[in-house]
Amino acid sequence: MHQSISSPVLPRTDAARFLQACKRQAVDATPVWLMRQAGRYMSEYRALRERYGILEIIKTPELAAEVTLQPMRAFDLDAAIIFADILPPLEGMGLQLSFGKGEGPIIHNPLRTAADVAALQVRAPQESLGFTLEAIKLVRKDLGGVPLIGFSGAPFTLASYAIEGGGSRNYLYTKGMMFSEPTVWHSLMEKLSEVVGQYLLAQAQAGAQALQLFDSWVGALSPADYREYVLPYSKRAIEIARQGNVPLIHFGTNTSGMLDLIQEAGGDVIGVDWHIELKRAWELLGTNVAVQGNLDPVVLFAPWPEVERRVAALLDQVAGRPGHIFNLGHGILPGTPVETIRRLVDFVHEYSSK
Numbered sequence: 001m002h003q004s005i006s007s008p009v010l011p012r013t014d015a016a017r018f019l020q021a022c023k024r025q026a027v028d029a030t031p032v033w034l035m036r037q038a039g040r041y042m043s044e045y046r047a048l049r050e051r052y053g054i055l056e057i058i059k060t061p062e063l064a065a066e067v068t069l070q071p072m073r074a075f076d077l078d079a080a081i082i083f084a085d086i087l088p089p090l091e092g093m094g095l096q097l098s099f100g101k102g103e104g105p106i107i108h109n110p111l112r113t114a115a116d117v118a119a120l121q122v123r124a125p126q127e128s129l130g131f132t133l134e135a136i137k138l139v140r141k142d143l144g145g146v147p148l149i150g151f152s153g154a155p156f157t158l159a160s161y162a163i164e165g166g167g168s169r170n171y172l173y174t175k176g177m178m179f180s181e182p183t184v185w186h187s188l189m190e191k192l193s194e195v196v197g198q199y200l201l202a203q204a205q206a207g208a209q210a211l212q213l214f215d216s217w218v219g220a221l222s223p224a225d226y227r228e229y230v231l232p233y234s235k236r237a238i239e240i241a242r243q244g245n246v247p248l249i250h251f252g253t254n255t256s257g258m259l260d261l262i263q264e265a266g267g268d269v270i271g272v273d274w275h276i277e278l279k280r281a282w283e284l285l286g287t288n289v290a291v292q293g294n295l296d297p298v299v300l301f302a303p304w305p306e307v308e309r310r311v312a313a314l315l316d317q318v319a320g321r322p323g324h325i326f327n328l329g330h331g332i333l334p335g336t337p338v339e340t341i342r343r344l345v346d347f348v349h350e351y352s353s354k
């Protein structure tokens with residue numbers, strides 16, 4: 001790979017802010033980063049995607065590092081997130097993954113039987129996911145002190161892709177295994193919690209200064225099912241990751257009815273979506289955690305004055321309480337205007353520092 005592909009990021013922001021907020025310390029301005037901040041809404045990303053597939057980018061550390069830096073050069077963000085995806089750990093376990101054109105991820109040999117689960121391998125992340133660990137080391141050199149977030153899918157969300165074979169609306173096969181074959185389910189979740197925990201820990205050891213666990217689809221479960229079939233495994237993964245001694249953000253969507261359980265599973269920061277007022281979420285969670293969120297990503301398609309009004313209202317809800325990290329409630333959508341992102345990041349800093 002040619003060296004000149006990545007140029008360093010000049011830190012404009014106060015590099016300490018994001019990690020201070022994770023620890024609920026006072027900050028000069030609310031830190032902001034955005035889930036899926038590298039991606040198709042940026043022309044720089046689309047240009048690289050014309051030449052390389054998404055898995056090719058993820059598995060080439062120089063390219064993954066470059067894509068990680070693209071939004072950092074364009075916006076005054078307070079943290080970078082390593083460019084990867086939640087699904088490659090499943091490849092390491094023996095599942096065949098591809099990204100179909102415009103259809104999202106496909107697992108070609110989904111898990112359906114006890115034998116499928118028994119055949120899954122638990123390999124060391126250094127062996128199966130070394131490319132992301134390498135990308136973390138590369139990108140740290142160019143970040144000028146701005147913190148880098150490593151991440152993993154959570155056991156439930158990974159199980160849902162592994163069992164359904166892709167995205168899903170009703171999780172019939174996933175819940176089918178959970179409800180009808182609980183022994184198989186528990187054995188799968190045991191393996192996944194080990195893989196996820198070790199992967200997060202390895203990312204911290206490679207240089208990630210914070211970690212995020214994405215349990216994107218866990219809101220599909222009832223609180224009772226979460227408690228019985230998921231919580232112990234997310235908790236186990238987080239316990240392993242904690243040996244890395246970096247703050248951990250525990251994120252899910254549609255979790256308003258089980259925030260207490262998400263918190264019980266662990267995390268220094270709880271990520272919430274827009275189905276609950278941020279202030280109310282924080283009241284339910286109590287004073288021992290920081291919060292991240294929670295603007296509806298579709299708001300960013302509105303005219304700027306409307307975006308500004310809503311962002312100000314969100315910041316007002318939690319003003320004066322240390323430990324808020326501004327983010328969307330879920331990932332940036334393709335087609336989001338780049339100029340709105342630029343104004344959003346600057347406005348969060350400006351408004352919250354007054």
Ligand SMILES: Cc1c2[nH]c(c1CCC(=O)O)Cc1[nH]c(c(CCC(=O)O)c1C)Cc1[nH]c(c(CCC(=O)O)c1C)Cc1[nH]c(c(C)c1CCC(=O)O)C2
Nearest residue numbers: 035036037038039054082083084085086104105214216331
């Ligand atoms: C569920 C999930 C996935 N991947 C991820 C999640 C959890 C977060 C969430 O809930 O949104 C996480 C993810 N995926 C990607 C990142 C990169 C880091 C960042 O946030 O900038 C992160 C953090 C790159 C990606 N992962 C993917 C893209 C787009 C693919 C492309 O470039 O063609 C990117 C930038 C592909 C992907 N990957 C996944 C899907 C469903 C898809 C297809 C749908 C889509 O295109 O958005 C699985």
